[in-house]
Amino acid sequence: MSNNPAQRMIDILKTRHDVLRLTREFFYARDYIEVETAHLMATAPPDPHIDPLEVQVAGKGPFFLHTSPEMNLKKLLRSGHERIFEICKVWRVEDLKEVHNTEFTMLEWYREGSCRDIMAETGELVGYVAERLPAIQKRRFAGAFTTYELDRLFEDILGFDPFPLDRDALFAALEDKGFLGIDDKDDWNSLFFKVFIQEIENVLPADRPYFIYGWPSSISTMAKKRNDRPNMVERFELYIGGLEIANGYSELTDPAEQRRRFENDNCERARLGKRQFPPDQAFLDSLRSIRHDCTGVSVGIDRLLMALLGKQTIDEVITDRLII
Numbered sequence: 659m660s661n662n663p664a665q666r667m668i669d670i671l672k673t674r675h676d677v678l679r680l681t682r683e684f685f686y687a688r689d690y691i692e693v694e695t696a697h698l699m700a701t702a703p704p705d706p707h708i709d710p711l712e713v714q715v716a717g718k719g720p721f722f723l724h725t726s727p728e729m730n731l732k733k734l735l736r737s738g739h740e741r742i743f744e745i746c747k748v749w750r751v752e753d754l755k756e757v758h759n760t761e762f763t764m765l766e767w768y769r770e771g772s773c774r775d776i777m778a779e780t781g782e783l784v785g786y787v788a789e790r791l792p793a794i795q796k797r798r799f800a801g802a803f804t805t806y807e808l809d810r811l812f813e814d815i816l817g818f819d820p821f822p823l824d825r826d827a828l829f830a831a832l833e834d835k836g837f838l839g840i841d842d843k844d845d846w847n848s849l850f851f852k853v854f855i856q857e858i859e860n861v862l863p864a865d866r867p868y869f870i871y872g873w874p875s876s877i878s879t880m881a882k883k884r885n886d887r888p889n890m891v892e893r894f895e896l897y898i899g900g901l902e903i904a905n906g907y908s909e910l911t912d913p914a915e916q917r918r919r920f921e922n923d924n925c926e927r928a929r930l931g932k933r934q935f936p937p938d939q940a941f942l943d944s945l946r947s948i949r950h951d952c953t954g955v956s957v958g959i960d961r962l963l964m965a966l967l968g969k970q971t972i973d974e975v976i977t978d979r980l981i982i
Contacts, residue, residue: 670977673791677963678745680787681765688779690741690767695730697723697746704923704935705879709751711760722935723749726956727766728880729941732909735768736947743767745959756971757901763959768952773882773892773908776953777805777869780896780904784867784962794966798866805869809890811858820850821874821889847876859900867898867965873907879919881907896957898965906955913942 682692702710702722710722724730727744734742748764769776781803788799809819816835820828825846832840832849839852862868873893875883881891893907910916917937924934963975 667977670975673967674959674963674975674977676791677787677959677966680790681745681783681959684783684786685741685743685767688741690743690769691739693731693734693742693744695724695727695734695744695746697748699724699729699938701935701938703729703879704920704927706923706926706930706932709932711749711751725750726764728954728956729938731766731768731954732948733941733944735952736944740770740950740952741768757961757964759960759972759976762972762976764956765959766954766956768909768954770950771953772951773871773894773906773953776906776955777871777894777896778802780894780906780955780957781867781869783957784896784898784903787962788966791966795968799966803867803869803896805871805894806862808858808870808872809887811862811870812853815858815861816853820853821887825849847874850874850877862897862900864900867896867903869894869896878907879923880910880916882910892953898962899968901961901965902958903961903965904955904957906953909948909952909954911945911948911952913945916945917942 685692698713698715699710699722702725705725708725710725712720713723715721725748727746727748731742731744743766745763745765747761749761750758751760752758769779784803785799785801788794789796809821813819818831820831823831828846828849829840829844832853837853837857839856840849844852871894872884872887872890873881873895875881875889875891878891878893881893884890884892891907893905895902895906896904910919920937927934960972960975963969964972967975969975
């Protein structure tokens with residue numbers, strides 16, 4: 659891209675347009691329908707680590723700008739159409755300024771089938787877009803992406819599988835390995851992520867895309883548990899250049915189990931001193947209407963642009979950034 663600021667703006671506008679156009683072409687050709695859902699919600703998913711923006715409307719509220727279209731998209735699945743997608747703005751309160759903007763663009767889609775099906779489709783989408791964009795290192799995105807099983811990564815790199823271990827056993831295993839940076843206040847999830855970020859992420863290849871499959875059920879509130887390993891879920895993440903681009907999973911469709919998980923998340927939010935969110939009853943009711951195996955994925959369009967263009971910060975690929 660040009661070094662001239664005005665020309666760079668033109669280049670980014672055109673590239674964003676091309677990515678959105680090609681994304682829509684990809685889904686239209688596969689019998690998806692594009693839908694729109696509400697951005698303003700009366701409640702929010704109680705994810706302990708994702709906080710929504712609060713909004714007052716004519717003195718009433720609080721309402722919340724959605725952090726993902728997931729809950730409203732799943733409500734539409736009861737319409738009977740098995741393949742839907744949406745491209746929309748979402749909002750999150752986060753501090754990762756280099757790779758996150760408070761407002762960003764998300765692609766999310768749902769289809770019949772398994773997590774493995776949509777994981778393959780995610781790779782095909784990225785390859786389709788990359789192949790048709792000018793000035794992209796197309797070879798990097800060609801062909802099927804490597805898939806790493808998360809439990810095997812731990813075994814290969816650290817010599818043990820953390821998933822069967824409770825919190826104390828995991829702590830002891832890390833102490834035996836001489837792992838630094840853990841303390842008695844860390845719960846299982848904190849221990850897991852410290853090790854993943856410092857010991858697993860850092861050794862995976864940054865020069866080509868890859869999937870990581872099989873994540874802890876304790877951090878995946880709306881994902882279906884694996885039949886063979888109930889402490890894991892059928893979930894993947896796509897990484898390009900060491901940056902998480904996509905997150906997808908087989909959908910949990912049991913409303914009673916989903917309610918229990920929301921209650922657990924609200925308990926964790928209370929422990930952290932955060933607002934709790936009442937469950938969206940319409941969302942829970944809609945799960946009963948999903949009769950087929952269903953899977954979904956979200957892609958950060960801005961991060962995908964960063965990966966395609968080899969950029970290091972998100973402000974290089976958006977046209978109007980508000981720093982909060």
